[in-house]
Amino acid sequence: MSILEAHHLYKNYHLKGKVLAAVQDVSLRMDGNEVLAFLGANGAGKTTTIKMIAGLILPDQGSVRISGRDPHRDPWALRSLGAVLEGTRNLYWRLTPEENLEYFGVLRGLTRSGARRRTLELLDRFDLTHKRREMVQTLSRGMQQKLAIAVALIHDPQLLLLDEPTLGLDVEATETVKTIIREVAAEGRAILLTTHQLDIAEELSHRVAIIQNGAIAIEQPTATLIRQFSGTAYTIELALGLDSDRMSKVEALGGVVKGNTIYVREPEIVYEVLDLLKPLPLIKVEQDQASLTEIFLQVIHPVNAPSPSL
């Protein structure tokens, strides 16, 4: 049984007589130890999908199962789910970190002593012990977000939903949140994370789903996706310029020389070129990598940059 199974979710919004198809036929499945990055432009339907999974928005069609339970029918499904929602505080600003953790622990179904135990654990683990008696409103934005994630984990859920978790954070806080996400997934949890900061998705996610106009345009393991969209070309950078003898030999093999850099199209000849270069000092040999940003742009604007056939 998967931790998350969402089947064929649909959601239309009715606003001033107009119908907006916010989510159309979105299916997702997640197991433990996994970070799924849910990417999409503003208004693509990410938050709507997340909230349908959390039981906060009722889908028009489709079903959600969290460890086998339907959050729309069986509230105990929420025992296995924690969420940090987008653009809201998620915490009581007039309470301290300690009080927030203890309160939400009981609200999520722990006993008072259980909540107390988890609170101490999480304060320690998230490095918030020294701030545990200060009101949340006096903490930095980064600490508040860290605490929001800790609160979402208070009842030890299998599934963690993070809607734009690094939005509005400075560089340092972003790094902290990234580390947390990695660690939390390594504990065996499934993390569904929406973001439009693609570098973060690229670094953290095992799998990527790109949503566009409410429908999933592509869903692949991150590495596979990047490989598919990457060329097969290599770049070799030398410390010094090439002598004319070597240059003509490299060009005879099909390499292109520009200053101290050699471009090689076919991976098969990389080693032959390297043999020719021996023993010249190299700076780097690198395969051209597509970044998630380029992929994302290709997928959502296929007209401007035709994507390779998938």
Next chain:
Amino acid sequence: MLDLFLAELKRSWILLSRYATETMGGIIATTFVFYGLFLSSRYIAGPGIALGDRLDSVIVGYILWTLMLFIMGDVAGGLQDEARTGTLEQMFLTPYGAARVFVIRAIGSLSIQLTLNIVIVVAIMLITGSQLAFPPILVPPFITALLGAYGLAFTVGSLTLVFKQVRQVQSILQFGLLLLLAAPTETWTGSLRLVGWLMPIAPAAGLLRDVMARGLELDGVRMAIASLNGLFYFTGGVLLFGWAERLTKRQGRLGGY
């Protein structure tokens, strides 16, 4: 469930003590009002009249009135605050079900409010040497009246979920509450009497008046009617809240939008 109640009690208490100046202001104002009531111990205009003009009745009427206002403000105002500060959706991520949590929360904060009131009244009694009779027989109609108030509060809470802004409704409601509390439904006859039975809170208020101002015994049949009335409005309010929750979730507007 007990754990949830204690957690809500603690949360309410902490928040109350953190808004220290407001809380102190409230306590001082309440003390003055009670003190004034004690000193005059006569006919006093305002909500005190609702249950009669003897000191006991005035005080009990006043306490009931302020508790009802508190319940209204607590449930509907609380929902609005949570929506504004961004914790409302987290409240719905509970395996207990949101309606149950809000009921437990409301009972928790009412307990604190009631305790404060009692402490103030007892303190004044000690200082002034006045006597105040609160026969235990008053407890059932008192609770029944509060049940009705909860019912109305959850009705307004449901409107808050659906319409987000209901501040205007609140002042109308305060006036309505006063009417419900003061309407002498126990003297109504014929088909009007039936209307009186159906009005929220009114049967319980009538019973309190009978016992306190008129010195009558608690009438079993009317107590049963008042209990049914209280349960009906309470259940109705909570069911309505569940309906509002589903509607809002269908519209995708729980957190705002």
